[in-house]
Each structure stands twice: as structure tokens, then as C-alpha cells.
Amino acid sequence: MEDSNLPTLVRLSIGGKKFCTTIDTLTRREPDSMLAAVFSSRHTVYQDSEKGYVFVDRDGKHFRHILNWLRDGVVPTLTDSEYSELIREAEYYQLLGLIEGVSSVLNKRKEDEKSPAELTRTDIFKCIQSERVKFRGDLSLVDFSFACLKNVFFSRANLQCAKFRDVDAVGSNFHNATLRECEFTGANLRGALLAGANLQSANLQDASLIDCSFCVADLRSAHLQSADLTDANLEGANLEGANLKGAKLSNANLKGANLQRAYLRHVNLRDTHLEGAKLDGANLLGAIR
Secondary structure, eight states, X not given: OBGGGOOSEEEEEETTEEEEEEHHHHHSSOTTSHHHHHTTTSSBOOBOTTTOOEXXXXXXXXXXXXXXXXXXXXXXXXXXXXXXXXXXXXXXXXXXXXXXXXXXXXXXXXXXXXXXXXXXXXXXXXXXXXXXOBOOSBOTTXXXXXXXXXXXXXXXXXXXXXXXXXXXXXXXXXXXXXXXXOBOTTOBOXXXXXXXXXXXXXXXXXXXXXXXXXXXXXXXXXBOTTOBOTTOBOTTOBOTTOBOTTOBOTTOBOTTXXXXXXXXXXXXXXXXXXXXXXXXXXXXXXXXX
16 A cells, blocks of 8 residues: 555564554654654555555564664664674664664773773774774774774764875774775775765775664765675665676675666676666676666
């Protein structure tokens, strides 16, 4: 049925778990999320004709936390492993505010633990290796090459033209950061959060991007040759004109991504999720589909 005919009250079945809420709750706090798009007359949704539930094929374990976030904007108190599960669900529903809220809680938790900072050769590296520091200012042109940047918080920082060659940045947070023309060649960014980041013309050649989140990131004209994007989430990302020659895209989520004029020659797309992706003008010669 058309979502315009849905009542104010909405019944949801998330992986079999039943929830009841309102369209206002699903659309007001995060208007750019997938849930808001589905329930704001921009899409067609379907209900069980007998029971009237809208079915979503996701694990319903943490959906109550998602609803409570949409209702009152409060991040729940969970274990670190539960937060990881919640972030995964928030990425699916494109709830960027919740992702940032959970990341802030996790970094506050690390701050409270008062882990000692590691000293490096410059003042900036003294700070960068302290888990208690959050960088949101101007760090453009800084050379971080070969540094250990595990779990560093760069959310919203200006890192334009910075160098990250061969860095170990596993689990780091670059949510909404400015990373235009940055160099990440050979970097290990496994599990890093880059949702909403501006990576236009960035060089990620040979980088390990396994399980990274690039949800709605700007990767126009990015260099991704031979990058490992296995299990990466690029849903809604803009990859127009990006070079993906030799990239590994096994189980990568490219649903709704813009791949217009992207270079995908001889890339194996057999296990890649491309539903709704724009491929106009993409070079797919020899691609395995």
C-alpha cells in the first residue's frame, strides 16, 4: 500500500520483533535517515495485509534503543560490544546523529579510564596517540605518515591534504571529517568510521578498508586502485569518477551509490550489493557481474 495511506500509528516488525510508534517519531529527529525517507511519502512501503505490520529484515535486538533515540535523543548505556552492534544497525538506518552520539560516549568512557598518552617525536603526535583527545579543529597539511592512529577521534576535523601513508588507523573515527585530497596509500583503516566524510580526490590506493563505513561519504574522483573494500558499507556514497581498478568489493554495500563514470574495468562485482546504484557512464569492460 502507498505510505500516504499509512495511519499516524505505525506497526513495525524488525526481524520478527514487534514495535509500535508514530510517523513523527520516525521522521522528525533524523530527517535524512532511511527511516525518514521510507515514512515521509518519498517511498512506497508494504504491510502485511492481515496484521498491518511493516516488515524490515534486520535484527530487532537494538531497535528499541533506536526508537528511544528518535524519541528523546538519548544514547543508551550499553557495553562496548553492544555499542558496536548498535552502530551497525544505525549505519543501516543511516542515523548519523546516533552514530556520532555513540562514538562520543565511547570516547568519554576512554577518557574516564585515563589511559596514558604515548609520546612521539612532535607535539602533535603526543596528542594524537592520547585516547583522551578529540580533534575537531584545523589539521590540514599535517603529515601523519607511518603513525599509529588506532581508535583516534577525528570527527568533523579539517584534514584537507593531510598525509596518512601507511598509518595504522584501525577503528578510527573520521565521521563528517574533511579529507579532500588526503593521501592514504597503504593505510590500514579496517573498521574505521568515515560516514559523511569528504574524501573528494583522496588517494586510498592499496589501503585496507575492510569493514569501513563510508555511508553517504563524498568519494568523487577518489583513487581506490587495489583497495580492499571487503564488507565495507558505501551505501549512498558518491563515487562519481572514482578509480576502482583492481579493488576488492566482496560483500561491499554499494546500494544507492553514485558510480557514474567510475572506472570498474575487470572488477569482480559478483558479491557486491548494487541495488539502486547509478552506473551511467561507468567503465565496466570485463567486470564480473
